[in-house]
Amino acid sequence: MDITLQTVMSQVMLGLNNGVFYAILSLGLAVIFGLLNIVNFAHGALYMLGAYVALLGFTSLGPLLGMPDFHLNYWAALIIAPLVVGALGVVIERTMLRRLYKFDHLxxxxxxxxxxxxxxxVFTNFFNVSGDPYEAKPEILNGAVNLGFMMFPKYRLWVIAISLLVCFGTWYVIERTKLGSYLRAGTENPELVKAFGVNVPLMITLTYGYGVALAAFAGVLAAPIYSVSPVMGAEMIITVFAVVVIGGMGSIMGSIVTGLLLGIVEGLTKVVYAPASSTVIFLIMVVVLLVKPAGLFGRES
Amino acid sequence: MNKTIWIMLIIIGLLAPFVVYPVFMMKLLCFALFACAFNLLLGYTGLLSFGHAAFFGSASYITGHLVKNSGLTPELGILGGTLFAALLGYLVGSLAIRRQGIYFAMVTLALAQIVYFVALKAPFTGGEDGLQGIPRGKLFGLIDLGHVYTVGGNPLGLNLYYFVFALFCLGFWIIFRTINSPFGQVLKAIRENEPRAVSLGYKVERFKLTAFVISAALAGMAGAMKSLVFQLASLTDVSWHTSGEVVLMTLLGGVGTVLGPLVGAFTVVTLQSELSSVGSWITVIIGGIFVICVLLFRHGFVGELARLLKRSL
Known part of the structure; x- marks a missing residue:
């Protein structure tokens, strides 16, 4: 394949499309890690769960409720899936994680x-491992847009736009608002914040809920692009862990930027040497560990 | 620990194939050694590796390849697999010890994923099918490990069993000696309080790396044994599921206890064979045990027993 500007640019766009998923997921991990000091291994599974809420809402919810004509549409799924998964997250935090804060973070x-x-x-038992298509992509997002150098699917453009909005929105709330300042203070010194009368346990619960809701949101966005399968999260989470090691979980902006950049690098690798594209993120991790062990945006504790 | 316990365990090990299905016993010994090797790291050095399947699985492939395609004798095949795992352990270890705690776990998991990709793509691993039909061969070119005796009407592959049992004892002895040496004391000091160990002048990095290499090598030996027992090296051996399983075995039996990993491996392997009829629900059950174990049972079977008896086991 000739390396033209056109192929490079189109891989950059497709890479960016993967990158926004890395960004949302590593952002969620970073938010959770900041306050709870745990790495949420279930993040991939909850991302998968978000996609299944959308899929099942479209195909099975209506018949289940005795209304065969009812289909949960894409826009509703985009709101409801994060709420459902966020609520599950709240339950997980309240009933299980809470008991572990006084022990080793591991x-x-x-x-x-x-x-x-x-x-x-559970999902492997009920669904096909090779995946099911999600066919509720809204009409308005069908087709492609001419970007000058390539025809780019409208839906992917929407995914990039809304993901960036959510990522930077989250960054803004945490770094620039009063609520965010409580959160950051809670990260630094929860005891002191408690003494000021802030309900820290509630804040922790909601933070976990928000973090996993982000994962579910990414899952719904991913559903029309990739097929929805029980293993989609497992494949994702290990890559995202590598992203997190590269970026360091200390910084919100750091995790967003790292996620986006690595998506693009992965895309560019496809142009240069395609077989390496599945491992390039892990190889970058090795290089980062050798050169800057604390991660690109990391603070060494 | 009490000498009589050891003698009893050895006698049980020697007589087991006459009572229990030998292949089951050998699977148990392989995973028990794997868990013991893992426990050296988690239990005695305080390092949680989430990528130990990389050593177990890659040694399994290397041994399989050496025995099947290069025609080496089984002991040389196992030696080759173990050395490879040690070398890989050195590489992975030197990178991973640059980060602490939770990052250490993520780094090992991600590095193990590279090994998984290699196992999937490398020309000699057989991709999705794995390396099948690995011959058991003749030990030292003399003793046929595939030989089957008939005892009381039952066919028993005793040569292979006693070979595997001897290797297990060797591996276990190495771990036991390591834990109870001055070197092991320093490892425990690092586990308890790393900054303090540093301030006492110990080169903590070097100790951690050495422990990592020993652990990786023995995990590799367990994988190498496994490839002869099942005559198969597959992607499952290098996958993160296997890494998770060995964590569970150690946790369930008791992290940082000598006998814990044996009990944990016994429990998990038995569970897997007893529940093989439920198919993929086994993943749910394993996950459930994980959750219960972490929430209610952090010391594991042996750890709880040791607390009850107020002595270390």
């Missing part, structure tokens, strides 16, 4: 790993 990782196995296992 137990949080192990617990969420167990939860990931349960969620993934």
């Amino acid at each position: 137990y949080g990782l192990l617990l969420t790993f167990g939860l990931a196995l349960i969620i993934q296992g």
Whole structure:
């Protein structure tokens, strides 16, 4: 294949499209890690769960309620899936994670790993591992737009736009608003914030809920692009872990930027040497560990 | 620990194939050694590796390749697999110890994923099918490991069993000696309080790396044994599921106890064979045990027993 500006630019766009998923997921991990000090291994499984809420809402919810004509449409799924998964997150935090804060942080990782196995296992039993298509993509997002250098699918453009909006919106709330300042203070010193009368346990619960809701949101966005399968989250989470190691979880903006950049790098690798594209993120991680062990945006504790 | 316990365990090990299906016993020994090797790292050095399947699986492939395609004898095949795992452990370890705690776990998981990709794509691994039909061969070119005796009407592959049992004992002994050496004491010091160990002048990095290499090598030996027992090296052996399973075995049996990983491996392997009829629900059950274990049972079977008896096991 000749390397023309056109092929490069189109891979950059497709890479950016993957990058926004890395960005949303690593952002969620970073938000959760900041306050709870745990790495949420269930993040991939909850991303998958978000996609399934959208899929099942479209195909099975109507018949289940005795209204065969009812289909949960895409826009509603985009709101409802994060709410459902966020609520599940609240339950998980209240009933399980809460008991572990006084122990080693590794137990949080192990617990969420167990939860990931349960969620993934249940869906593997009921659904096809090779995946089911999600066919509720709205009319208005069909077709392609001419970007000058390529015809780019409208839907992917929408995914990039809305994801960037959500990522930077989250960044704005955390870094620039009063609510965000409580959150950041809670990250630095929860005891002190408690002494000021802020309900820190509630804040922790809602933070976890918000983090996993972001994962579910990404899952719904992914549903029309990739087929919805029980293993979609497992493949994603390991890559996102590598992204998080590269970026460091200390910075919200850092995790967004790292996610986007690595998506683009992955896309560009497809142009240069396609077989390496599935491992390039892991290889970059190796280089970062050698050169700057704390991660690109990391603060060494 | 009490000498009589050891002698009893060895006698049980020697007599087991006459009572239990030998292949089951050998699977148990392989995973028990794997869990013991993992426990050296998590239990005695405080490092959670989430990528130990990389060593177990890659050694399994290397041994399979050496025995099947290069025609080496089984002991040389296992030696080759173990050395490869040690080398890989050195590479992965030197990178991973640059980060602490939770990052260490994520780094090992991600590096193990590279090994998984290689196993999927490399020319000699057989891709999705794995490396099948690995011959058991003749030990030292003399003793046929595939030989089947008939004892009381039952066919028993005793040569292979005792070979695997001997290797297990060797591996277990190495771990036991490591834990109870001055070196092991330093590892425990690092686990308890790393900054303090640094301030006492120990080169913590070097200790961690050495422990990592020993653990990787023995995990590799377990994988190498497994490839002879099942005559198969497959992608499952290098996947993150296997890495998770060994964490569960150690946790369930008791992190940081000598006998815990044995009990944990026994529990998980038994569960898997007893519940093979439920198909993929097994993943849900394993996940459930994980959750229960972390929430209610953090010391594991042996750990709880040790607390009850107020002595270390």
